[in-house]
Amino acid sequence: MYDGGKILFGILIFLAFVTFPFYNDIGKANVKPEPKIDTPEIQKLPQKKCVEPKAFMKAEHMKLLNEWRDSAVRDGNRVYVASDGKRYIISLQNTCMRCHSNKKEFCDKCHNYAEVNPYCWDCHIAPKEAKIAPKEAKNEY
């Protein structure tokens, strides 16, 4: 004969697994990340613009970073010409993170939300959440 108790237990376990992704998201769903662009370097900009338009950066920054890495490391090219003709030095630390010196309030805000954890900072130096931007560094010329 069938063991009704065991079957019921099995069904409950099954339901717990199937519905887990839904209730595990409760509480997260509403807190959309709001990455902050309020840094000393960005305040100095006449126009609050990234290297490429915001929508592109939002969707493609990971690919852009890969292109930058390949360009610098494989091709030895360290100058990026943006779509608006502006030139930037290809550097994660000295260009991206010079403007976005608030990694915790910017990059990490989204990444924690999206549950991605780029391993870049194993090697690249993350900004020290500096309030004062280093004077000697240049990211545009």
Ligand code: HEC
């Ligand atoms: C010259 C300063 C500057 C540099 C250099 C810079 N950014 Fe930005 N970034 C900004 C500003 C300002 C914004 C906000 C743009 C807007 O609101 O239109 C922004 C927006 C973004 C966004 C979109 C944020 C959102 O809310 O959707 C991402 C992602 C981003 N930057 C990543 C990067 C990466 C990666 C690099 C290096 C490849 C980089 N930025 C280099 C100033 C900069």
Ligand code: HEC
């Ligand atoms: C507007 C939200 C947002 C901001 C701001 C943002 N990211 Fe991201 N980033 C994402 C999302 C979402 C992913 C995952 C995309 C995917 O998996 O396709 C991602 C993925 C990445 C990846 C690839 C990681 C991997 O394991 O595939 C890198 C590298 C990265 N981001 C770097 C940065 C850096 C550096 C900054 C800050 C200068 C930054 N991001 C700011 C949303 C953001």
Ligand code: HEC
């Ligand atoms: C194992 C160590 C390591 C890891 C992890 C790593 N990098 Fe790099 N990266 C390097 C080295 C070494 C260079 C070459 C530095 C140079 O020639 O100036 C480099 C160069 C780069 C460059 C071009 C030059 C520069 O100074 O920025 C970019 C952009 C870059 N990496 C992005 C990334 C991103 C994005 C990630 C994470 C997804 C990442 N790297 C993870 C070691 C690493």
